[in-house]
Amino acid sequence: MGRLLETEKLTIRFGGLAAVNEVDFTIDHGEAVGLIGPNGSGKTTFFNLLTGIYKPTGGVIRYCGESLVGLPTFKIAKQGVARTFQNNRLFLNLTVLDNVLIGMHPHQDSTWFDAVFRRSYVEKEVEQGVEKGLGLLSQFSQDLAKNCYQRAGDLPQADRRKLEICRALASNPRLLLLDEPSAGMTPAETEELMEDIRKVRQKIGGIGIIIIEHDMAVIREVAERVVVLNYGRKIAEGTFREISNNELVLEAYLGREEQDAQA
Numbered sequence: 001m002g003r004l005l006e007t008e009k010l011t012i013r014f015g016g017l018a019a020v021n022e023v024d025f026t027i028d029h030g031e032a033v034g035l036i037g038p039n040g041s042g043k044t045t046f047f048n049l050l051t052g053i054y055k056p057t058g059g060v061i062r063y064c065g066e067s068l069v070g071l072p073t074f075k076i077a078k079q080g081v082a083r084t085f086q087n088n089r090l091f092l093n094l095t096v097l098d099n100v101l102i103g104m105h106p107h108q109d110s111t112w113f114d115a116v117f118r119r120s121y122v123e124k125e126v127e128q129g130v131e132k133g134l135g136l137l138s139q140f141s142q143d144l145a146k147n148c149y150q151r152a153g154d155l156p157q158a159d160r161r162k163l164e165i166c167r168a169l170a171s172n173p174r175l176l177l178l179d180e181p182s183a184g185m186t187p188a189e190t191e192e193l194m195e196d197i198r199k200v201r202q203k204i205g206g207i208g209i210i211i212i213e214h215d216m217a218v219i220r221e222v223a224e225r226v227v228v229l230n231y232g233r234k235i236a237e238g239t240f241r242e243i244s245n246n247e248l249v250l251e252a253y254l255g256r257e258e259q260d261a262q263a
């Protein structure tokens, strides 16, 4: 199916540190790619570059053939790149449903003018939004749909992560970036998460997913290809099997563990 996103020599420096260093990366439509690496290897920074939170110091980001470099985050979102964050970024005081509705914002085009002079247009958009939001929630989890008027802050951690994925999906993304979705989940919740991701892929044909994970079971299960970062550089790429037998990868993880042990 064609290339969804590619980077060439993507680089960002913070002072002397190259947090992402000349990374060549590709993902095709419909593909799920795992992004792994020890703590501080540049995974989240890579997402921050793709979504326009940081501007690269060098290199290229091409999404559906066009450059994303220099675009503001909201434009990138509007083009169909959605993400979840390593630390939940939900509006904890709003309801579950409100959080999903906020996710639709990149595609709603009512303006203040409409709100004042074209009331019915806006009301229709809100109505459609609510319907779609409820649909998404119930596809994803009957529990979330049932509790759609509950405060997001009252949800258990696993449901918050689900809700964050729902919110990301509300913008109709073509590329979904998940930053450690299983963090803080029990093994049973993680199983459920993997099932949810499978469902998303089935339902939204052609969606590309890049998933950052420390839980290798999730990577093995979800990602058909894995890219490994270490100190900002791509050190390996291949199937889960291939990278788990790769000397550089083993060294990267072991090396860090030894450092941690000494610290």
Ligand SMILES: Nc1ncnc2c1ncn2[C@@H]1O[C@H](COP(=O)(O)OP(=O)(O)OP(=O)(O)O)[C@@H](O)[C@H]1O
Residues within 6 Å of the ligand: 014, 017, 019, 037, 038, 039, 040, 041, 042, 043, 044, 045, 046, 086
């Ligand atoms: N805004 C910033 N200013 C300075 N340094 C930064 C900034 N953002 C990230 N870094 C540094 O870049 C490196 C990569 O960080 P990043 O958060 O991308 O790692 P990560 O692979 O996501 O790690 P983890 O697995 O712990 O989430 C780290 O050394 C971090 O301290």
Ligand SMILES: [Mg+2]
Residues within 6 Å of the ligand: 043, 044, 045, 086
């Ligand atoms: Mg991170």
